[in-house]
Amino acid sequence: MKTQSADTEYKKTACILCSINCGLEVKVGGKDGRELLKIKGDKAHVSSEGYLCNKAARLNHYQMGADRLNSPMRRRPDGTYEAIDWETAIREVAVGLQSIKNEHGGDKIYFIGGGGQGNHLGALYSTALTRTLGVRYQTNALAQEKTGEFWVAGKMFGGGGPHGDFHNTEVAVFVGKNPWQAHGFPQTRKVLNDIAKDPARSMIVLDPALTDSARMADFHLRVKPGTDAWCLSAMIATIVQENLTDVAFIAAHTRGFEAIRPHFESLDISDYAGFCDVDEELIRSASRRIAQAESVAVFEDLGTQQNVHSTLVSYLQRILWIITGNFAKKGGQNIPVPLLSVTEGAKQGASSAKPGEKPNKVSPVLGSRIIAGLLPCNEVPDEILTDHPDRFRAAIIQSSNPAHAYADSPRMREALSALEFSVVIDVAMTETAKLADYVLPAASQFEKHECTFFPVEFPRNHFHLRHPIVDPLPGTLPESEIHTRLVEALGGISQTHVSVLRGALKLGRRPFALVFTALAAKNPQVMKAAPALLYRTLGPTLCDGKRAEAAPFWALCHQFARKKAQYAKSAGFEGSAWKIGEAMFETLISATSGFIYTDISDYADSWNRVGYSDKRILLHVEELFPQVQNLDKTPLQNPAGFPFVLAAGNRRATTANTIVRDGSWDSKGLASSLFLNPDDALDLGLANGDTARITTATGSATTFVEINDIQRKGTVALPNGLGIDYRRESGETVQIGIPPNELTASSSRDFFAGTPWHKYVPAQIEKV
Numbered sequence: 001m002k003t004q005s006a007d008t009e010y011k012k013t014a015c016i017l018c019s020i021n022c023g024l025e026v027k028v029g030g031k032d033g034r035e036l037l038k039i040k041g042d043k044a045h046v047s048s049e050g051y052l053c054n055k056a057a058r059l060n061h062y063q064m065g066a067d068r069l070n071s072p073m074r075r076r077p078d079g080t081y082e083a084i085d086w087e088t089a090i091r092e093v094a095v096g097l098q099s100i101k102n103e104h105g106g107d108k109i110y111f112i113g114g115g116g117q118g119n120h121l122g123a124l125y126s127t128a129l130t131r132t133l134g135v136r137y138q139t140n141a142l143a144q145e146k147t148g149e150f151w152v153a154g155k156m157f158g159g160g161g162p163h164g165d166f167h168n169t170e171v172a173v174f175v176g177k178n179p180w181q182a183h184g185f186p187q188t189r190k191v192l193n194d195i196a197k198d199p200a201r202s203m204i205v206l207d208p209a210l211t212d213s214a215r216m217a218d219f220h221l222r223v224k225p226g227t228d229a230w231c232l233s234a235m236i237a238t239i240v241q242e243n244l245t246d247v248a249f250i251a252a253h254t255r256g257f258e259a260i261r262p263h264f265e266s267l268d269i270s271d272y273a274g275f276c277d278v279d280e281e282l283i284r285s286a287s288r289r290i291a292q293a294e295s296v297a298v299f300e301d302l303g304t305q306q307n308v309h310s311t312l313v314s315y316l317q318r319i320l321w322i323i324t325g326n327f328a329k330k331g332g333q334n335i336p337v338p339l340l341s342v343t344e345g346a347k348q349g350a351s352s353a354k355p356g357e358k359p360n361k362v363s364p365v366l367g368s369r370i371i372a373g374l375l376p377c378n379e380v381p382d383e384i385l386t387d388h389p390d391r392f393r394a395a396i397i398q399s400s401n402p403a404h405a406y407a408d409s410p411r412m413r414e415a416l417s418a419l420e421f422s423v424v425i426d427v428a429m430t431e432t433a434k435l436a437d438y439v440l441p442a443a444s445q446f447e448k449h450e451c452t453f454f455p456v457e458f459p460r461n462h463f464h465l466r467h468p469i470v471d472p473l474p475g476t477l478p479e480s481e482i483h484t485r486l487v488e489a490l491g492g493i494s495q496t497h498v499s500v501l502r503g504a505l506k507l508g509r510r511p512f513a514l515v516f517t518a519l520a521a522k523n524p525q526v527m528k529a530a531p532a533l534l535y536r537t538l539g540p541t542l543c544d545g546k547r548a549e550a551a552p553f554w555a556l557c558h559q560f561a562r563k564k565a566q567y568a569k570s571a572g573f574e575g576s577a578w579k580i581g582e583a584m585f586e587t588l589i590s591a592t593s594g595f596i597y598t599d600i601s602d603y604a605d606s607w608n609r610v611g612y613s614d615k616r617i618l619l620h621v622e623e624l625f626p627q628v629q630n631l632d633k634t635p636l637q638n639p640a641g642f643p644f645v646l647a648a649g650n651r652r653a654t655t656a657n658t659i660v661r662d663g664s665w666d667s668k669g670l671a672s673s674l675f676l677n678p679d680d681a682l683d684l685g686l687a688n689g690d691t692a693r694i695t696t697a698t699g700s701a702t703t704f705v706e707i708n709d710i711q712r713k714g715t716v717a718l719p720n721g722l723g724i725d726y727r728r729e730s731g732e733t734v735q736i737g738i739p740p741n742e743l744t745a746s747s748s749r750d751f752f753a754g755t756p757w758h759k760y761v762p763a764q765i766e767k768v
């Protein structure tokens with residue numbers, strides 16, 4: 001685990017502030033040699049090629065955060081914490097979890113989180129712990145944004161998640177997405193600039209706000225908040241009514257068009273334009289632009305995913321590009337080949353049911369739909385604060401701050417406090433950590449190996465295992481070590497197995513693989529604890545133990561080579577499945593700027609990942625289509641006394657979820673304001689910089705206003721990720737901005753996926 005700390009060479013790693021993880025070169029040094037002194041883009045990185053946005057330069061605020069934890073903490077009966085040593089912490093946490101398991105069953109332990117924007121290696125290791133304990137249920141931030149989309153994609157394509165090819169597309173469509181600030185695909189700002197500059201390409205944005213992205217758009221459909229379903233319906237109707245569909249594509253590749261066609265044929269486009277308050281001609285011309293394009297790529301994000309009709313919108317936007325034939329082609333939507341997808345990881349995290357048992361598809365208390373292995377975040381309190389016999393009794397929370405990030409923070413705090421046992425694994429003493437029985441301090445993402453499972457590009461896909469670039473903060477451990485020690489304390493790793501495997505390894509990795517497989521066939525615990533067992537056996541042999549944390553990837557590379565050899569071959573890996581697996585793994589652990597593991601030239605290959613045996617895309621989704629038909633009977637109305645629509649949590653130039661807790665990284669304090677439209681400001685008697693009170697059904701808060709042309713009249717917006725308690729080096733605790741979920745309600749959620757309506761919070765605004 002040791003790295004040289006005193007040298008000042010540039011070292012390669014990646015930015016952790018959004019899912020793109022741009023490659024970095026960092027000059028380390030400063031205090032204890034642990035600071036990130038200078039940060040530049042890594043030109044050799046296989047995906048970002050030197051690209052960075054403004055945020056990466058401030059990463060030292062994360063690395064050197066004054067509230068970093070440097071010792072395991074145990075809660076005293078009076079609610080304060082005392083530092084304890086690691087040995088005590090591991091022993092007591094293992095005992096705590098084991099006693100919940102013995103008394104109530106492992107399925108009463110809830111696993112929350114796993115990883116963030118830059119770290120998923122800990123999520124991989126956590127499966128050793130959760131499967132050893134028999135944990136069956138989990139949730140994470142994806143279940144407050146993407147689960148509806150996952151379900152819709154799964155239903156329409158029979159698996160796989162299609163992804164837009166924005167680099168090559170003729171028309172880019174952003175639905176509730178502000179890619180200039182939030183990114184979402186490699187080198188986002190460069191791609192947006194390329195599209196904007198090219199007269200042959202266009203950008204269409206659906207957003208009530210005049211965001212940086214909307215300003216670049218050729219068509220800005222400035223919908224009334226929460227009405228995208230009407231706008232998208234009108235767009236589909238335009239294409240159907242003006243006979244602009246791709247008839248040949250629909251006939252050859254889809255199922256169910258006849259069942260949905262009559263609705264869009266008879267739909268009154270002008271009425272629907274009225275519902276969403278967008279000019280009918282603008283809707284028609286944007287729709288024609290889509291229909292006439294050689295290729296169209298679409299990105300939906302939080303503006304609709306965290307809004308009323310979120311799952312419906314996921315469905316409607318797909319109809320739009322499917323009936324215009326934009327699947328399995330350059331510049332369109334394609335289904336990538338992941339090395340390991342986050343949702344596969346999610347499924348693995350909660351161990352599957354015992355043989356003969358029905359797999360768990362619904363949550364234990366409410367009986368809600370579980371999508372991609374995840375329970376809806378909004379329902380966490382409902383599954384705890386009840387006397388239902390199957391309620392959750394304990395939680396393991398890793399790299400997530402539900403007390404701040406999930407809807408209705410007061411109720412989340414009540415729920416987390418009601419648990420009989422809880423442990424948080426984090427780098428900082430977060431709002432959630434402050435409610436836990438034990439807090440285990442993780443090494444930062446620059447102090448250990450890390451990676452994410454987010455990159456899902458097509459046709460070239462990369463993976464980047466980052467090496468530590470500084471020594472761990474004394475007192476911290478990487479998740480690999482934390483989970484392995486916990487599994488050992490629970491008796492989940494047999495020392496006999498360890499000796500036998502180490503012995504086999506002396507003869508080579510092939511005998512090791514054979515012995516591992518033989519042990520696993522006899523003892524199911526071997527597979528359950530596999531990441532930890534590989535770490536303890538194969539780990540020490542990887543570059544003299546320096547790359548021990550990469551051990552589980554050895555198995556994953558071999559799995560990929562066995563099941564998907566043709567894709568590895570497309571990236572230049574040759575030979576037998578064994579040879580390919582070994583070569584992929586050796587490349588993975590040594591490629592400090594990432595490596596390409598799939599490079600397909602044929603876009604039609606996407607059809608191989610459509611799950612239905614007839615290889616057709618399903619257009620008529622019976623669970624959702626009735627809601628589409630009923631739209632005009634369900635107009636949106638705010639409750640009396642709350643005339644504004646608050647978007648509780650937008651991405652801005654200096655926000656990054658709660659990864660950087662030190663608010664001073666936003667040196668000009670730009671991020672914390674409430675955005676307000678000039679007409680509304682006039683009505684309310686508010687001037688720039690004045691303080692306003694925001695009141696919702698859940699709570700109330702004050703902050704200063706920023707009057708701008710970004711906000712649509714009747715809407716206001718707060719940034720996401722702010723309002724966290726930050727303990728400065730001086731000991732003083734500061735809170736910058738508003739914690740948005742003091743204002744949101746856990747009951748405001750999608751009827752289907754349970755995803756929150758953070759972007760549609762009825763609110764009252766007053767001058768203070």
Ligand SMILES: Nc1nc2c(c(=O)[nH]1)N[C@H]1C(S)=C(S)[C@@H](COP(=O)(O)OP(=O)(O)OC[C@H]3O[C@@H](n4cnc5c(=O)[nH]c(N)nc54)[C@H](O)[C@@H]3O)O[C@H]1N2
Nearest residue numbers: 176177178182206209225226301302303650651655656657
């Ligand atoms: N700078 C920065 N970048 C980030 C993050 C960050 O914290 N900071 N977080 C990362 C994460 S975790 C995620 S999930 C992504 C999210 O990325 P985005 O979804 O792009 O981010 P948001 O700004 O939350 O929401 C997008 C847009 O939705 C719009 N919106 C609000 N209401 C509606 C509506 O009714 N209809 C439509 N069509 N639009 C609406 C808002 O005006 C906003 O411009 O960003 C990632 N990137």
Ligand SMILES: Nc1nc2c(c(=O)[nH]1)N[C@H]1C(S)=C(S)[C@@H](COP(=O)(O)OP(=O)(O)OC[C@H]3O[C@@H](n4cnc5c(=O)[nH]c(N)nc54)[C@H](O)[C@@H]3O)O[C@H]1N2
Nearest residue numbers: 116141399400401405425426427442648649657658740758
């Ligand atoms: N109102 C409102 N709420 C929202 C949103 C919104 O737009 N509005 N957006 C939602 C979205 S899209 C998301 S993704 C979530 C994000 O919310 P969370 O899931 O809570 O994720 P992060 O804010 O990224 O917090 C990650 C945690 O990981 C910790 N951490 C950092 N590095 C490490 C590490 O190496 N190991 C460990 N163990 N911990 C580490 C950080 O200290 C932090 O506590 O917020 C959601 N909440």
Ligand code: SF4
Nearest residue numbers: 015017018021022053
């Ligand atoms: S925050 Fe910016 S620099 Fe960091 S990964 Fe995302 S796009 Fe790259």
Ligand SMILES: [Mo]
Nearest residue numbers: 141142145657
């Ligand atoms: Mo997110």
